[in-house]
Amino acid sequence: MATEFHNLQELRHSASLETKVFIQRDYTEGTVCRFQTKFPSELDNRIERTLLEETVKTLNSYYVEAEKIGGQSYLEGCLACATAYIIFLCMETRYEKVLRKISGYIQEQNEKIYAPRGLLLTDPIERGMRVLEISIFEDQGSGTSSPSSSSMSSTGSAR
Amino acid sequence: MSAVMITRKVRKWEKLPGKNTFCCDGRVMMARQKGVFYLTLFLIVGTCALFFAFECPYLAVHLSPAIPVFAVLLFLFVIAMLLRTSFSDPGVLPRALPEEAMFIEMEIEAANGNVPTGQRAPPRIRNVQINNQIVKLKYCYTCKIFRPPRASHCSICDNCVDRFDHHCPWVGNCVGKRNYRYFYLFTLSLSMLTIYIFTFDIVHMVMREFLLFLIRRDTQAYYACTLELSTLKETPGTVLEVLVCFFTLWSVVGLTGFHTYLISLNQTTNEDIKGSWSGKNRVQNPYSHKNIIKNCCEVLCGPTYPSVLDRRGLMQEDSTVSAASAAPSSSSSISNAVPQTTNVVLRLQKTTAPLIPNEHTPDDAKPSIAASAEKSPSPREEHPPAPKVPPLASPETDVEDKTH
Numbered sequence: 001m002a003t004e005f006h007n008l009q010e011l012r013h014s015a016s017l018e019t020k021v022f023i024q025r026d027y028t029e030g031t032v033c034r035f036q037t038k039f040p041s042e043l044d045n046r047i048e049r050t051l052l053e054e055t056v057k058t059l060n061s062y063y064v065e066a067e068k069i070g071g072q073s074y075l076e077g078c079l080a081c082a083t084a085y086i087i088f089l090c091m092e093t094r095y096e097k098v099l100r101k102i103s104g105y106i107q108e109q110n111e112k113i114y115a116p117r118g119l120l121l122t123d124p125i126e127r128g129m130r131v132l133e134i135s136i137f138e139d140q141g142s143g144t145s146s147p148s149s150s151s152m153s154s155t156g157s158a159r
Numbered sequence: 160m161s162a163v164m165i166t167r168k169v170r171k172w173e174k175l176p177g178k179n180t181f182c183c184d185g186r187v188m189m190a191r192q193k194g195v196f197y198l199t200l201f202l203i204v205g206t207c208a209l210f211f212a213f214e215c216p217y218l219a220v221h222l223s224p225a226i227p228v229f230a231v232l233l234f235l236f237v238i239a240m241l242l243r244t245s246f247s248d249p250g251v252l253p254r255a256l257p258e259e260a261m262f263i264e265m266e267i268e269a270a271n272g273n274v275p276t277g278q279r280a281p282p283r284i285r286n287v288q289i290n291n292q293i294v295k296l297k298y299c300y301t302c303k304i305f306r307p308p309r310a311s312h313c314s315i316c317d318n319c320v321d322r323f324d325h326h327c328p329w330v331g332n333c334v335g336k337r338n339y340r341y342f343y344l345f346t347l348s349l350s351m352l353t354i355y356i357f358t359f360d361i362v363h364m365v366m367r368e369f370l371l372f373l374i375r376r377d378t379q380a381y382y383a384c385t386l387e388l389s390t391l392k393e394t395p396g397t398v399l400e401v402l403v404c405f406f407t408l409w410s411v412v413g414l415t416g417f418h419t420y421l422i423s424l425n426q427t428t429n430e431d432i433k434g435s436w437s438g439k440n441r442v443q444n445p446y447s448h449k450n451i452i453k454n455c456c457e458v459l460c461g462p463t464y465p466s467v468l469d470r471r472g473l474m475q476e477d478s479t480v481s482a483a484s485a486a487p488s489s490s491s492s493i494s495n496a497v498p499q500t501t502n503v504v505l506r507l508q509k510t511t512a513p514l515i516p517n518e519h520t521p522d523d524a525k526p527s528i529a530a531s532a533e534k535s536p537s538p539r540e541e542h543p544p545a546p547k548v549p550p551l552a553s554p555e556t557d558v559e560d561k562t563h
């Protein structure tokens with residue numbers, strides 16, 4: 001685990017940003033939060049299709065769990081209403097708990113799968129839940145630190 | 160050589176575009192015009208104060224002490240709902256960052272093909288099928304995004320709001336996905352409070368008049384039972400309360416009824432006004448569960464959505480200041496910033512967030528860490544490297560970059 005995180009840091013230190021790909025929301029099921037599982041063509045030679053699809057499907061299932069309208073959400077809603085929503089000052093809502101899980105999952109996916117391939121996922125909550133942003137870094141080999149001279153020349157393009 | 164770079168930490172709300180005002184260091188978010196909100200607050204608090212001063216002592220003694228107790232609880236609930244509606248984020252969608260905006264533009268151009276010069280480009284619309292209904296997603300030129308279904312751009316607050324209902328000047332904020340249930344509970348509880356106060360005002364006046372009638376009858380000084388002004392002289396507040404409640408009743412109860420109707424159909428005020436799902440051309444509401452109870456449960460007991468606008472997150476802001484002048488003059492944002500949260504750090508070369516990103520580093524600063532980490536081994540004094548400020552879609556930060 002420590003070694004993998006070390007690779008992620010090295011990726012951020014030494015790699016330069018090439019481009020970003022945005023996976024859009026899938027609205028075919030209404031306003032629930034869901035991302036398209038369509039594979040972007042820019043990632044064709046960077047990552048296997050199944051890995052990305054798996055990530056997006058897992059994220060979608062987390063969001064379904066967060067927005068599920070059932071017994072627990074009713075209980076939470078009624079309890080909160082009875083206390084004039086003051087209880088939200090001390091209690092974390094179910095949605096927030098799931099968002100924390102999502103953030104942990106994205107971090108783990110970045111460390112294990114995406115960083116070694118020179119990619120970086122950004123948590124959708126930081127983009128207003130509109131897109132799943134995937135940053136593509138210049139392919140400098142398998143995540144090993146590269147000499148600074150080659151990365152210096154590409155600073156202009158990083159803008 | 161005399162230019163000094165000041166790196167300050169500011170809260171993200173200070174750099175948010177849009178016409179909102181923020182208080183309590185970003186915890187409170189309201190529209191710009193708050194005058195009518197203060198009026199609402201004044202009317203509610205004023206009328207209740209009169210009620211507690213004039214009616215409650217009499218009614219607590221002659222009828223029941225539960226009356227003022229229940230009035231207090233109801234009053235507190237109304238105020239809590241009003242403040243919750245007014246101060247919370249209605250569901251504002253943050254504007255697209257430059258890369259995202261460019262990505263969408265490229266997609267649009269690819270879809271439209273080459274438009275010959277002189278011809279207007281086709282309108283930017285995406286069609287999506289929801290529940291066997293074609294819904295058009297419009298492009299917002301201000302926020303540079305395709306609006307999600309049911310979102311709309313509020314021109315008063317200059318933001319796209321998710322599940323936009325309407326902009327309510329009475330609460331001084333937009334009503335959207337995140338605060339619609341608080342708004343509804345506010346109107347509902349205010350209706351109850353108004354009816355409650357109105358009823359007990361009438362009861363109070365009738366009781367006083369009846370007592371007077373009995374006294375007069377017993378003292379053989381009987382007059383026709385007419386409403387004398389003596390009651391009103393004793394409790395002048397009652398008249399004012401009755402007036403306010405009478406006019407409030409019609410509007411607030413009507414509004415509550417209207418929103419109850421909307422909730423049962425799972426529609427927003429915006430959709431109702433535009434006639435989006437009015438039924439002509441066999442257009443039906445794709446979001447409705449066709450079941451009143453399910454619709455009500457979804458709107459009122461659904462999950463509490465978190466705010467996607469990170470107001471209190473910290474971000475770095477850089478500006479050059481000539482060392483000769485004491486006060487920074489080039490950057491306009493320093494004067495705007497709230498001083499209590501800024502850390503003025505003088506640095507000759509720019510390093511932003513810590514080189515090792517931790518969980519507190521905002522994700523959009525992470526690529527810039529990679530960029531700045533490359534620059535730090537080679538300091539250049541004449542031209543400090545132009546800082547790559549984590550862009551938060553604010554035009555001001557871009558302008559500052561260019562002033563170097």
